[in-house]
Amino acid sequence: MKDKPQNETAEKHTPFLPPKNTITLTINGVEHRLEVAPWTSLLDLLREHLDLTGTKKGCDHGQCGACTVLLNGKRINSCLTLAVMKDGSEVTTIEGLAKDGELHPVQQAFIDHDAFQCGYCTPGQICSTIGLVNEGKAKTLDDIRDLMSGNICRCGAYNNIVKVVQEALERSQAQ
């Protein structure tokens, strides 16, 4: 061992280091400069790197909607999004919705309508509701059910969730 040149030993024992890309993301109004490996999903970045654990990892395959966040105002599945690809974007998570100590009206409506049981899908349901209202395409109850089909609630609180969405749409139309 002693005879071996120092650099060869060092080379042999160099662990695998993922390449890092530097990106800038504005998350809940705060600009972050971040170093990410290419395979880090936006979901993992939020939860593991920034401790924003309000966004949930359900299926990690874009099927359940628990990871729904707003990217530049549009609802997306953060589990099927590579953080590195969204360099320069604005992300809003459940943590960024309350303003000045007051819950976002959709957050408050989930409480008022008892629109959850275990609460695991709720952050995604709330972000999805806000996205749906921004899109302005839902006109009927059937539209609401169809356009919320990307958010699964295993407790089955759908009836009350639909009421929340309906109320949120009425509120946006009244404004």
Added chain:
Amino acid sequence: MRSFNYTRAEDVGNAVSQVAADKGAKFIAGGTNLLDLMKIQVMRPSRLVDITRLALDTIEETDDGGLRLGALVTNSDTAYHEQVEKRYPLLSHAILAGATAQLRNMATDGGNLLQRTRCYYFYDTDTPCNKREPGTGCSAIQGYNRDLAILGTSEHCIATHPSDMAVALAALEATVRVTGPNGERTIPLSEFHRLPGNTPHIDSNLGDDEIITAIDLPAKGFADHYTYIKLRDRASYAFALVSVAAALDMEGDTIKEARIALGGVAHKPWRKPEAEALLNGRQATRENFRKVAEAYIEGAKGYGDNDFKIELAKRAIVRALEQALEMEEKS
């Protein structure tokens, strides 16, 4: 997910040269299908070339009165585009019948065409699959095949293409614009995807080093008589067992031109223009619709669990043509 290198493409030429130079490279845009498959190691690219910054994100009118959908326009932006809703409502309805609002906000028009099959054995890396690993065999033919193909199958693969959008594009006779190392070319939508034959691992006729830049819609949009019927196990967010895009050009009670395309039944959106032609100049009656449905499905082969699709597809064609004619309820 396995590790990979990540690079960004600056323009279409640069994107093509990056992928042409590296056999393990793949383009990534919406990522909704590719990342899903990478997580379970069904797809294992060693490099992802990010094309999301290319200027392919607009919808523009073409010189011949049609519409050009940039490859990077999202499925949502396409379905809700004023001109698409007004002139090509069949396309709008088909797109909105697929996936979820979140996925449609991410998925691009080019990527939609390049979706892989949802055959369960393709996803299950513990089972043989000729599409995933050529030469290992098809687990579906004698396995559970309820969702799988009845037309254009081979002894090597009975996978279906999962896209709803592509079915509407086939009926509308859209054209795919692609660029490769040797320049630009166009591929009619009906020739874009291929049948499995002996090489089911190849989904389309797009070269490995070619990129989709746009999808061109011809001027004729069939906005007066159209429907997209999607039959599935849930009312929303499920792949089609059978889907039908139907469009009619009417002159009084007489059909001038009929277009039909089927989804969920083959390795590609299924067209049979010679069967459609049976309706040209004919009265729009249930009897004539049924004749076309029989001709359309001729030669279909069930594999056990999916035998029901043969009659289902015929009835769906009749219902779709009736709905397109009456322009009542659309589903």
